Amino acid sequence: MNKIVYTEDHEYINAQGTTATIGISNYAQEQLGDIVYVELPAVGTSFKKGDEIAVVESVKAASEIYAPADFTVTEINPALEADPAQVNSDAMGAGWLMKGTLENASQLEELMDETAYATHIA
């Protein structure tokens, strides 16, 4: 069963077992405005929770994206290079940033579920 959880910095992680999809929340894309570029890491890179894993750029801002948990990158979203606007149009779906293997799935329990995140951004 899929479980979507959020960080306070507005990353989401959609996990099935130790396989996870990572992106930024719909709220985050609204705050950033029109996204013009996404800088993604190399497949195979391992990150610890809190490491910088990507940079999402709008015209006048660049926002670092942090690892929501310890993981190793297995795939990056190939569509974003040509069409970074997908992060705006479908942040939780087609605008995902990367997929990875979680080192320690129990870390997800420290993150917020849908309801808690809705309160966080309210």
Add this chain to the structure above:
Amino acid sequence: MRYLPHSDVDRAKMLKTIGVNSTQDLFDIIPPSLKVDKPLDLPAHSPEYAVEAHMQALASKNLTGSDGPFFVGAGAYRHHVPASVDHLIQRSEWLTAYTPYQPEISQGTLQMLFEFQTQVAHLTGMEVANASMYDGSTAAAEAILMARRITRRKKIIVSGGLHPQYRDVLRTYLKDDEGLVCRPSNPDGTAQIIGEVDELTAAIIVQTPDFYGHLHDINTLAEAAHEKGALLIVVVTEILALGIIEAPGALGADIVVGEGQSLGNPLGFGGPYVGLMATRQKFIRQIPGRLCGETVDAQGTRGFVLTLSTREQHIRREKATSNICTNAGLCALAFSIHLSLLGELGLKKLARINHANACKLADALAGIAGVSVINQTFFNEFTIRLNTEAQPVVQGLADKGILAGVPVSRLLPTEPEFNDLIVLAATELTSEEDIEALVSALREELS
């Protein structure tokens, strides 16, 4: 005071509106102990004619390029700049505009930069160029940093033909960095770097025509670099050469940097000049400095904006690609206007004249006993070896009003084996009479 509009009546009115008695009150936040308590030891204000006389007196102490035969090059070149160039760059709208941060009222500057970027890309044979850097030497420093970002490797191999002051700048930027491998300065025209390239190499950096005037086989160097996953950076200090010698981009260069002074900009004792930087499209996010891009306005009309600014310091702060803030806007404009006036036709002709004059100069000097030309190849600049120390000879000629090039010892004082070398340049401004005057004076110095 002619630049300050207020009368004392104006000032009094303004102070009243503000609600203070004197301008001193506006500075009351500055602790009295930190304020200047008596006038500084500086001259008082001066009428325009007095200032002019003071500056004229300083200017008249210098020997100028038009005072006599002139053969100095080595990274800055004396070319003719069409009168219209200097007229145009003094128009208020070019001269006194700021960086084009408000594109709706800066389309002049922006379109010019877009045209400049295109011209530089075509000239160097590269896919993209930025909107200029401070000068050639700092552009070279930015290029090696860029190569490190792209390759995520550290080692930079610097060719022995690179202008010694450029090499010094690289050393300053990468102080104490073991990754910077500088080959000894090398007048014989061989690059001597291919054997150094390995899997840790980020880039090799080579100048052509090099400091001593030799042309280099860029293609072979590019292949050697690319075989190990490294980049080739090519430096061009006499940009006019590209009117007649092959574009580095066509030979496999990954980054081309250059000094653009030769087009549109006077010698000016060393600055301001205009740094050029061109590269491949795939590296655009690693380019330092400003970039201008095409877009449309709200009504669909074509227009231009500064773009990809998230690379820059005012947004990325400590994560920026460079701390660079200004470009060389007005010098880039002068470059662009001069190159537009030349066009392809004029640029090729001008390059041919420069080369032809340098050939004449080389042949004439080679005929003097005690002088040999060391170059097999060159564009408008080459090196001669004397049978004696060069510096006193150059000084002796200067005392006679002939500026006979740069003794290599001026730039490499700690390498006595180069003490007999002089680098000389000829341009379209070099006349037969100039060459004759140099030849007979040099003959006299050496006898």
Add this chain to the structure above:
Amino acid sequence: MSMNQQGRPTGVKRSVTNSFEGASLLPLEPLLFEIGATDHTGVDLPDVELSSARLGAFTRQSPLDLPGLSEPEAMRHYVRLSRLNYSIDAGLYPLGSCTMKHNPRLNEKMARLPGFADVHPLQPISTVQGAIGVISELAEWLMVLTNTSAVAMSPKAGAHGELCGMMAIHAAHIANGEGHRTIVLVPESAHGTNPATAAFLGYKVKPIPAKADGTVDISAVEEALSSDVAAIMLTNPNTCGLFEPDVKKIADAVHKAGAYFYCDGANFNAIMGIARPGDLGIDAMHINLHKTFSTPHGGGGPGAGPVVLSKALAPFAPVPFVRQNSGKLELAEHAQGSKSLGRLTAFHGQMGMFTRALTYMLSHGGDGLAQAANDAVLNANYLKARLGAVFSMPFGEQHCMHEVLCDDDFLEGTGVTTLDFAKAMIDEGYHPMTMYFPLVVHGAMLIEPTESESLKALDAFAHTMLELAAAAKAGDTDRFTSAPHKAPMRRLDETGAARNPKLKWEKSR
């Protein structure tokens, strides 16, 4: 009654027709590549016989594809383009932190004297005594104005000067066996170049918060200081337009901790001749000749950023520098055997800017420079007084220095943003102020009128600003959100430009 017998129409017809090619005096100008041709040229050059033997195998085979323009075509192209630019000569240019003051034309005339313009940087030193004299005189003025003992003249721009100053600090720490210091303190209100420069040199940047009154919190500085701190980078007057009253105490604390004080001199215009940075305890400060000393901004450069240095840092100054030797001026061009940090650029720096800045200083004199600072501060405080009742000023209870900082509180509920307000100013004939900087204030508007503006010009500007504020509050939102309407261009699509970068002209289009 008299008759109109020429058939000449009288009166003006109202029409809403748009022209095909743009406004009559501001036609859209095609690109150089669309009007020029590779067989056109604007120069006359002789054909020469050429043997390519000495070009080896390196003659150009690839296309140049560079269009040429005859002289009349070139004049028209660049004059038409120029008219799409705003400029100081055409109007008030209130860009905070940029000091857009008048650029005297005597400066330009002097820079073009052949004795300065037609001189090569590597001519024998005996043939350029006047040129080195300019560098030396300008250095002297800068040292007197700042009460410092050395100045590095070669940095090419303010940011290059920062690099120079921070490199000198780095070199001094190494020389003193203090190379372990890795932290640089930078207030949150700093220019972006400050953290960028510190990071370039491998320092970790530690931000220092501001107090509620917009100045640096000295207790936060004291708390952050340690034996790991290499330097503080402080702008004074700061980017909120305020003088840092605790600057000397901060300097003392920094020095006590064994660190150096780098001062960003971008705002020196407010205090020249009034307070000397050397007396404030600075160790290094760059001076933007293109801001304070009136050299032209030229659409984004060239700048010039000499760096004054304290006694402690002077030995580490970059080459070249001027020295006297039995009545003659010399250039020390090599760092070998000295503590110098090395060379930051080929040749000797922005000579063309030195002649202009020195001309400006001689024109003003010491008295005039102090008067200019006084008038710059007077003008900013006058605008502050005129706008204060309507515009929200986060630090408005104190006098400002040469620039006045507003936030976007006064626009709350109007649907108008700082950006919209700025674009509406364009329709009124003004270049907008600096926006969204400093970052510590929401929707920042930083207004710097400079000393060059007359009372009438300031009144006209204040009147316009108040009218715009009134319009925003009255709900005239469209005036703002779709502005500018009367500029050569409407708002440009910066998102599209960044998503699909087109950085050069392509033939196919």
